[in-house]
Every structure is written in C-alpha cells, then in structure tokens.
Amino acid sequence: MEGEYLYEAGYRGTKKFSQENVRTANATGFGAAADDYAERGIDLNEQLIKNKPATFFFRMKGDAMRDAGIFEGDVLIVDRSLKLANGKIIVAILNGELLVRRFHKNFSSAFLIPENNRYKTINLAEFSDFALWGVVTFTIHQV
Amino acid sequence: MKAIIDCNSFYCSCEILFRPDLMSKPVVVLSNNDGCIISRTDEAKKIGVGMAAPYYQNREVIEKNNVAVFSSNYNLYGDLSMRVMDTLRMSIGKQSVEVYSVDEAFLDLSMIPEDQLYDAAKQIKEITEQWTGIKVSIGVAPTKVLSKVANRLSKKDKQGTNGVMILSTPENIREALEKTEISDLWGVGRQYAAKLKNFGIENSWQLRNMPEEWCRKNLGGVVGLRLIKELKGIPCIPMKNPLQIKKMIATTRMFGKPVHELKDLKEAVATYTSRAAEKIRRQHSAAGLIEVFVVTNGFLNQKYEYNPQAKHTYFILPKATANTNELIEYALPLAEKLFRPNTKYLKAGVVLGALVPDHSIQSNLFATHAQNHLPSLMNAMDNINFSMRDDVVKYAATGMKRNWKMRQELRSKRYTTRWNELFEIQ
Numbered sequence: 001m002e003g004e005y006l007y008e009a010g011y012r013g014t015k016k017f018s019q020e021n022v023r024t025a026n027a028t029g030f031g032a033a034a035d036d037y038a039e040r041g042i043d044l045n046e047q048l049i050k051n052k053p054a055t056f057f058f059r060m061k062g063d064a065m066r067d068a069g070i071f072e073g074d075v076l077i078v079d080r081s082l083k084l085a086n087g088k089i090i091v092a093i094l095n096g097e098l099l100v101r102r103f104h105k106n107f108s109s110a111f112l113i114p115e116n117n118r119y120k121t122i123n124l125a126e127f128s129d130f131a132l133w134g135v136v137t138f139t140i141h142q143v
Numbered sequence: 144m145k146a147i148i149d150c151n152s153f154y155c156s157c158e159i160l161f162r163p164d165l166m167s168k169p170v171v172v173l174s175n176n177d178g179c180i181i182s183r184t185d186e187a188k189k190i191g192v193g194m195a196a197p198y199y200q201n202r203e204v205i206e207k208n209n210v211a212v213f214s215s216n217y218n219l220y221g222d223l224s225m226r227v228m229d230t231l232r233m234s235i236g237k238q239s240v241e242v243y244s245v246d247e248a249f250l251d252l253s254m255i256p257e258d259q260l261y262d263a264a265k266q267i268k269e270i271t272e273q274w275t276g277i278k279v280s281i282g283v284a285p286t287k288v289l290s291k292v293a294n295r296l297s298k299k300d301k302q303g304t305n306g307v308m309i310l311s312t313p314e315n316i317r318e319a320l321e322k323t324e325i326s327d328l329w330g331v332g333r334q335y336a337a338k339l340k341n342f343g344i345e346n347s348w349q350l351r352n353m354p355e356e357w358c359r360k361n362l363g364g365v366v367g368l369r370l371i372k373e374l375k376g377i378p379c380i381p382m383k384n385p386l387q388i389k390k391m392i393a394t395t396r397m398f399g400k401p402v403h404e405l406k407d408l409k410e411a412v413a414t415y416t417s418r419a420a421e422k423i424r425r426q427h428s429a430a431g432l433i434e435v436f437v438v439t440n441g442f443l444n445q446k447y448e449y450n451p452q453a454k455h456t457y458f459i460l461p462k463a464t465a466n467t468n469e470l471i472e473y474a475l476p477l478a479e480k481l482f483r484p485n486t487k488y489l490k491a492g493v494v495l496g497a498l499v500p501d502h503s504i505q506s507n508l509f510a511t512h513a514q515n516h517l518p519s520l521m522n523a524m525d526n527i528n529f530s531m532r533d534d535v536v537k538y539a540a541t542g543m544k545r546n547w548k549m550r551q552e553l554r555s556k557r558y559t560t561r562w563n564e565l566f567e568i569q
Contacts, residue, residue: 051274052229053225053226053227053229053230053233053274053275054226054230054273054274054275056558056559057559057562057565058565058566058567058568059565059566059567059568060567060568061567061568061569062569064569075565076568080273080274080275080276081270081273081274091568093163095164096163096164096165096166097163097164098161098163098566098568099568099569100568100569131163133163133276
C-alpha cells in the first residue's frame with residue numbers, strides 16, 4: 001500500500017477514496033448497518049476518462065460547433081488512442097493548426113464539417129497535411 | 144532481451160505536440176533562466192545549432208533561420224513523461240518497465256519470442272506515439288549496454304530503421320559495435336574514452352575483444368568488467384526496482400538575476416527548503432541533516448575568465464523532521480552564515496540528507512517534544528498546493544515578490560496541468 005503512494009503528492013483526492021474512509025465505520029448500533037452497503041462514491045474520471053495517458057483537455061473557442069452542443073468555453077475531452085471514424089468529432093491538424101470539426105467521408109472524399117451554417121465545410125482533398133490529433137469523447141458544459 | 148525506449152528530442156517534441164505548425168522545423172528549448180540550449184530537433188541540429196551551448200552564442204544562427212525558441216516548461220514535460228511511462232506500463236506490464244530518466248525507459252522483453260521482437264518493438268513504438276504524441280525510438284538487444292548501442296544507431300538513421308533496431312545475432316552485434324566509437328558507449332566517460340584511445344582502442348568491437356582481466360584493471364574494476372560482459376551479450380546490469388526511496392533530496396536553481404541582498408538570499412533558501420521538504424514528505428521521509436550552498440561569481444582570475452565558486456555549510460538536526468517550518472528555521476541561519484556583503488550570488492541550493500522513514504524517527508532525549516499537529520498541517524498544506532497549484536499556501540519567509548525567480552520568457556502554456564491554460568481550439 002505504502003509503495004503505491006511513493007511518487008505521488010500528499011493529495012488524497014476522490015481517486016484515492018477507499019472503504020476505510022467511509023465515515024459510518026465508526027458508528028455503533030443501527031448506523032453500522034449502512035457499512036454493509038458502503039461503496040466508493042461516483043467518480044467522474046471513471047466515466048469521462050477511459051485511457052488516462054492518452055486523454056487531453058482542450059477549451060472551445062468560438063461557435064463553429066454550436067449545433068453539436070459545443071459552446072465557447074466548454075472543455076473538450078480528447079482521446080488520442082481512438083481511431084478516426086466516420087461521423088466522429090475530432091481534433092484535426094490542418095495547415096499546421098489544430099481545429100475541432102466533425103469528420104465525414106464518403107466513397108470518394110473526406111470532409112471536416114462545422115456544426116454552424118456560418119462556417120464552411122472543408123474538403124480535405126484540397127489539403128495535403130491533414131492528420132488526426134485525437135477524437136473528442138465528451139464535452140463539459142457549464143449551465 | 145532488453146530494450147531501451149528513448150523519446151526523440153523530448154522537450155521539443157512536447158512543444159510541437161501543441162504547435163503542429165512546427166513539425167519538421169528547427170525548434171530549440173532553453174534551460175532554466177534561458178541560459179543554454181538543452182533540446183533541439185534534428186532540423187535545428189542540421190543548421191548548426193549546438194547542444195548544451197549558451198543561447199547567446201547561437202543567437203545569430205537562430206534568428207537567421209527563424210528557429211522556434213522555448214523556455215523550458217517542466218510542468219508540460221513532466222506530465223508528458225508520465226504519460227509515456229504509463230503507456231509503456233500499460234502495454235507490457237508494470238514489472239517490465241524501468242524508468243531511467245525523464246525521457247528514457249528500459250524494458251524487459253524476455254517474455255517475447257525472438258522472432259516476434261521486431262513486431263513487438265514496432266507496436267510499442269506506435270502505441271506510445273499515437274497515445275502521447277511523442278516520437279520515440281527503440282533499441283533491442285541481449286543487454287542494457289547493447290540496447291543503448293542499438294538505440295543510438297536507430298536514432299542516427301531514422302529513415303532507414305524507422306526508429307526500431309534489433310541486435311540479436313552475433314553478426315548484427317559485431318557490425319553495430321564496429322560502428323560505435325568508444326566515447327559513444329553508455330557508461331564510458333570522456334576520461335576513459337581518452338585513456339582507451341591511448342591503448343589504441345577506437346571502436347566498441349575492439350573493446351569487446353579485450354581480456355576481462357585487463358578491463359577490470361584499467362576500467363574501474365567491477366564496473367569495467369560489467370561493461371565488457373554486457374558488450375559480449377551477457378546481462379550483468381539487472382532491471383532496477385522502480386520504487387526506490389531516495390537517500391538525499393536537493394532543490395537548487397539559478398537566480399533570474401544575481402542576488403546581492405541577504406533578504407533575497409534568505410527568501411530563496413526558504414523557498415528551496417519548502418520545495419525540498421515537500422519532496423521528502425512525498426516519499427514519507429524525514430531529514431536528519433540540512434545543507435545549504437550558494438554559488439558566487441567569484442573573482443576574475445588572471446585571464447578574466449568566469450570563475451564561479453561554491454560555498455556550503457550544514458547542520459545536523461537534533462531530531463529528524465519533515466516539517467517545513469522547522470527546516471526553514473534551521474536553513475536560514477545557515478544562509479546568514481554563508482552570506483558576505485558586496486558579493487554577487489548566482490545560485491543557491493538546499494540539500495536534505497540523512498533521510499529516514501517518517502514513522503521511525505529516533506527521538507532525542509534533549510530535544511523538545513514533537514508537536515503532533517504538525518504532520519496534519521503539512522498534509523493540509525501539501526493538499527492545497529497540489530490541488531490549487533503554484534504554492535497557494537506558503538511560508539512568509541519564502542517571500543512575497545520573489546524577484547530572484549528564474550526567467551522563463553518564452554515558456555509555452557501548461558496545457559496539460561492547468562485548467563486556465565488549456566489549449567483554446569476553434
């Protein structure tokens with residue numbers, strides 16, 4: 001157990017929550033019944049991060065992906081370990097810049113499609129340096 | 144079989160990950176205080192930017208060729224290094240990875256059949272590059288020393304080898320060693336290289352064929368013997384347990400500009416003490432000894448050369464401790480003792496030694512009783528600083544303005560460790 005913490009900071013955030021930390025463990029009598037049902041609380045990391053070393057965060061700027069529900073200031077969770085697939089929202093490398101768009105391909109060509117009709121669809125045939133940076137898996141939006 | 148995996152121009156690769164426009168362009172990263180070049184891409188190498196050379200000496204070639212220059216962003220590099228190591232651990236198992244430095248790891252590939260080694264190495268390389276975005280090269284061979292040789296050759300010829308080189312047959316190994324100069328061998332320093340050249344030994348294959356007894360005598364005893372055995376393909380340097388508790392921890396920095404005042408020097412020493420104390424608490428140790436050292440620019444000698452001088456002093460604590468406030472209390476008088484007026488200080492450092500596990504601190508009959516609330520205070524402080532970052536809670540002795548802090552004028556954003564510095568994407 002001790003070795004596990006060796007190279008970490010003193011921080012014991014939600015991720016290190018174990019059964020020993022369950023408060024009711026000290027309770028006597030009736031309260032103790034709850035102990036049998038004690039479990040780890042919900043941790044957003046489990047849901048949002050499937051592959052930690054390959055997951056990066058970005059912040060959305062502008063409204064190019066508005067109709068997909070991605071707004072200015074939202075946090076994008078991007079997984080680099082996922083493969084490029086039709087219909088995915090991706091972080092692309094284009095013209096030496098990073099860009100978030102929906103990837104779409106048909107039998108003959110591929111496109112980066114904005115989710116806002118004020119922006120132009122990008123035909124990838126016109127670019128030589130297109131590459132995938134990562135696939136957007138979730139966004140975090142403040143309401 | 145052993146392998147070494149090494150990130151290509153690691154610091155530069157980290158910068159390029161978020162600046163794809165710099166891919167295949169000359170890029171350099173500067174050391175603390177923007178003094179020296181500590182990482183450069185192949186393209187920067189090609190136009191003649193020197194390694195570990197002072198920035199100002201290369202300024203002309205850098206400006207003329209439009210080289211992208213970055214101050215070091217250790218938060219970013221540290222995070223990406225951890226990602227690379229985690230990826231390796233996930234691909235071949237925790238037990239088989241030995242982190243050797245921030246950008247290198249030894250892998251134990253003994254579980255992989257020989258005929259599949261190339262594919263396995265290639266796959267490890269591809270997964271690491273895809274997941275982390277950092278380009279790597281791999282050398283595979285029967286021993287650690289030979290894997291280093293393989294890795295070096297794969298890096299020298301990235302196109303031809305695709306960054307993967309396997310040395311498994313005696314012929315391969317011979318050819319590789321003949322191509323490797325003595326001074327490029329892992330573990331052979333400049334002095335030994337010069338000595339060996341005096342004996343007429345130029346390449347590693349010649350060294351490999353020297354008698355073992357001769358190496359024991361002329362190459363530093365067991366170390367030399369081990370080197371020669373490793374060159375012959377007999378593993379002598381085992382994989383190390385990655386979880387090693389350090390016996391000594393130091394924090395030292397160059398100042399952003401020379402410090403003249405005792406007040407500034409004391410602030411710096413207190414800051415480094417807090418940082419070092421945080422580090423020992425992280426490995427659950429307590430320090431029994433504290434050493435403070437300072438580096439002055441010294442006197443100009445006859446040739447008017449830069450002639451830095453280090454001075455140090457230490458104190459043996461009555462009782463080992465990991466509490467920042469106690470350590471600062473011991474450190475400051477040491478700084479006062481070292482201080483001389485009218486002197487330029489370039490650098491200071493704090494070393495915590497005689498480390499013991501914090502649950503088995505020897506008590507001292509003559510020392511005052513331990514204050515039991517302090518560990519929880521330290522824990523709370525580390526907690527806040529770890530989650531909020533940037534020394535949100537600090538001791539007043541460490542200074543409010545910190546005008547001696549190092550220069551990092553060209554640092555990129557800390558994209559992976561700060562919420563308010565995330566990459567803004569359109």
